[in-house]
Amino acid sequence: MKSIVFHPAVIELMSNPNQDLYLQFKTLSDKIEPIFFNLMYMVGDMNEIMLYSESRQSELGNFISPSSAVKEKDWYLETKGSDTTKWWFEDGKLFATRVIHNIEFRTVSGELYVKFDYNKIFGDFIGRGNEGNGIIITDRQNRPVLTEHVGHMDDVGLQSLSRMGTSKATISGESYLVVNKDIPQTDWILHYLVPDNLNKTGIGNILSATGIIVLICMVFLSIIIFLFSETMLKGIEKLNTKMKMVEDGDLTVVVSAHSKDEIGQLTHRFGSMLKQINQLISEVYQTKITQKAAELKALQAQINPHFLYNSLSLINSKALRIDAEEISDLVNHLSRYYRTTLNKGKQIISIQDEWTNIQAYIHIQLAMHNTRFDVEFDADDKVFEFEMIHLILQPIVENAIMHGIDLKREGRGKLILRASLDGEDIVFVVEDNGVGMEPYMIKRILEHESAGYGIKNVQERLQLLFGPEYGISIHSQSGVGTSVIVRIPQYRHIREEES
Structure with a gap:
C-alpha cells in the first residue's frame, strides 16, 4: 500500500x-x-x-x-x-x-x-480452530469480520466483547473465556474464545499434575538434605572449629583436608591463607625493624647537612670576596643540589624542587666536564603543580652523561630534558646524542642492579608507589643516542603536617 x-x-x-x-x-x-x-x-x-x-x-x-x-x-x-x-x-x-x-x-x-x-x-483461521475453541475478528465498531467455530452472536453480544486483555462472554447460552488482542497495522481486534468447561478441566489437570510433582520433589529434597547433613556438614563443622580457634588468636593452628570436594578445597585454601598471613606478619615485623633503622639513618642525615650548608656558605662568601664568580656559582649549585637531594629526609618532593635539583646537578657536571656538551631544558609550567618521588631524574641524567655523552668520540654532546602533561599523566624525557646501546643492554639496565643508585632502583620505587603501568621505558639506537621516558600520574601527596 x-x-x-x-x-x-x-x-x-x-x-x-x-x-x-x-x-x-x-x-x-x-x-x-x-x-x-x-x-x-x-x-x-x-x-x-x-x-x-x-x-x-x-x-x-x-x-x-x-x-x-x-x-x-x-x-x-x-x-x-x-x-x-x-x-x-x-x-x-x-x-x-x-x-x-x-x-x-x-x-x-x-x-x-x-x-x-x-x-x-484468513486461510490460517478458516476451518483450523481447535475443537471447542472459537475465533472472532471485529473492527473498531465491533462489527464481525470473521467468525469461526462460534455459534450465533447478536449485536449485543458483539458489543460486549472487550478490546484488550481477558474477558468473559456468553454465546448461544454457553460461557466462554475470551482473550482479546489488537491486530497490528489494522483497526481490527482478534478474540480467541475458550469454553469455560474446557478451561476448568485443563486447570484441574494442571493442579493434579502439580501436586504429584511437588510431592515427588519433597521426597527427593528430603533425601538430598539427609545426605548433605551426613557428608558436607561434618566438614563444615570441622572447618568452623578451626576458624574459631584462629579468631581467638591462635595462628599456629594446622588446617588441612584430604577430601577433594568443595568443603575440602575450602579447608585447603583457608590453610594456605593462614600460612600466608603468618608469613606476612613475619615480613611486616622485619619491615618495621628495617624502617626503624632507616629512620635512624635519616635522623643522622638531618644533622650532617647543617654543617655542609654552613661550609658551602663560607666558601661562597670567600669566593665573592676575591671576585671568583665561577667558584661562587658552582658552590651555589652544589648547595642547591644537596638541599633538594636530602629533602629533609622525605621521599616525596615537589616537581619544582626535583627540576631545580637536576638543573643544579647538570650545572655541576658541566663544570666538571669543562662545558664539553650542551644542555636544553623544556618544561611545561603546569607540571610544577604536582609532586613525585625524589631522586628520579638524577640517576638517569648521570647514566646519560657517563655512558652516553662521555663515550662519544666525534661531535659535541647534547643533553635534552623535557617535562610535559600527557592526559592524566606526567611525562619526563631525558635524551642524549651519545653512543647509544644495544637492546640487551636496555633489558640489563632495567632488570639488574648496578653500582650506586641505578635505574633498576628508580623503576622499583616508581612502580611500588604508582603501580606497574607507570615507570621507565628506554629507546636507544647504537651510535645515535638514547631516550629515557619516565611516566608518572598527576600526583599530590598529603603531607603529615597538613593531615
Missing part, C-alpha cells in the same frame, strides 16, 4: 489532472500499470487495485476513477481524514484504503482502494 501511494509516478499523475491526456496515458501504461500488474501477480491475495482521483471527472484506463463515484461510501470519509492504511469488510468484501497526497500543495489528491481475497487472507 505504501509503495503505491508514495510512488512518484502515482503522485504526479494524481496531482496533475490537467496534464496532456497523451502524457497521462503514457505515464499510466509505462509506469503505473506494470507496477499494479506485477503486484497483483506476486501478491496473490490482491484481487483489485483502483485509484480514485479527487479532481478527475472521468475514468482513465482500468485503474483510475473519479472520487465522486465513492463519496457516499462509509470508508471514503474516514480514509480521507487519516494518513494510515484502513482495513474494511463490507458486504462480504475485504479491502484496504489509503489516502494519496499532493505533496506540493499538501492536499488530498486521491484515494487508493485495494480489494483482497477473503479466503486467502
Whole structure:
C-alpha cells in the first residue's frame, strides 16, 4: 500500500489532472500499470487495485476513477481524514484504503482502494480452530469480520466483547473465556474464545499434575538434605572449629583436608591463607625493624647537612670576596643540589624542587666536564603543580652523561630534558646524542642492579608507589643516542603536617 501511494509516478499523475491526456496515458501504461500488474501477480491475495482521483471527472484506463463515484461510501470519509492504511469488510468484501497526497500543495489528491481475497487472507483461521475453541475478528465498531467455530452472536453480544486483555462472554447460552488482542497495522481486534468447561478441566489437570510433582520433589529434597547433613556438614563443622580457634588468636593452628570436594578445597585454601598471613606478619615485623633503622639513618642525615650548608656558605662568601664568580656559582649549585637531594629526609618532593635539583646537578657536571656538551631544558609550567618521588631524574641524567655523552668520540654532546602533561599523566624525557646501546643492554639496565643508585632502583620505587603501568621505558639506537621516558600520574601527596 505504501509503495503505491508514495510512488512518484502515482503522485504526479494524481496531482496533475490537467496534464496532456497523451502524457497521462503514457505515464499510466509505462509506469503505473506494470507496477499494479506485477503486484497483483506476486501478491496473490490482491484481487483489485483502483485509484480514485479527487479532481478527475472521468475514468482513465482500468485503474483510475473519479472520487465522486465513492463519496457516499462509509470508508471514503474516514480514509480521507487519516494518513494510515484502513482495513474494511463490507458486504462480504475485504479491502484496504489509503489516502494519496499532493505533496506540493499538501492536499488530498486521491484515494487508493485495494480489494483482497477473503479466503486467502484468513486461510490460517478458516476451518483450523481447535475443537471447542472459537475465533472472532471485529473492527473498531465491533462489527464481525470473521467468525469461526462460534455459534450465533447478536449485536449485543458483539458489543460486549472487550478490546484488550481477558474477558468473559456468553454465546448461544454457553460461557466462554475470551482473550482479546489488537491486530497490528489494522483497526481490527482478534478474540480467541475458550469454553469455560474446557478451561476448568485443563486447570484441574494442571493442579493434579502439580501436586504429584511437588510431592515427588519433597521426597527427593528430603533425601538430598539427609545426605548433605551426613557428608558436607561434618566438614563444615570441622572447618568452623578451626576458624574459631584462629579468631581467638591462635595462628599456629594446622588446617588441612584430604577430601577433594568443595568443603575440602575450602579447608585447603583457608590453610594456605593462614600460612600466608603468618608469613606476612613475619615480613611486616622485619619491615618495621628495617624502617626503624632507616629512620635512624635519616635522623643522622638531618644533622650532617647543617654543617655542609654552613661550609658551602663560607666558601661562597670567600669566593665573592676575591671576585671568583665561577667558584661562587658552582658552590651555589652544589648547595642547591644537596638541599633538594636530602629533602629533609622525605621521599616525596615537589616537581619544582626535583627540576631545580637536576638543573643544579647538570650545572655541576658541566663544570666538571669543562662545558664539553650542551644542555636544553623544556618544561611545561603546569607540571610544577604536582609532586613525585625524589631522586628520579638524577640517576638517569648521570647514566646519560657517563655512558652516553662521555663515550662519544666525534661531535659535541647534547643533553635534552623535557617535562610535559600527557592526559592524566606526567611525562619526563631525558635524551642524549651519545653512543647509544644495544637492546640487551636496555633489558640489563632495567632488570639488574648496578653500582650506586641505578635505574633498576628508580623503576622499583616508581612502580611500588604508582603501580606497574607507570615507570621507565628506554629507546636507544647504537651510535645515535638514547631516550629515557619516565611516566608518572598527576600526583599530590598529603603531607603529615597538613593531615
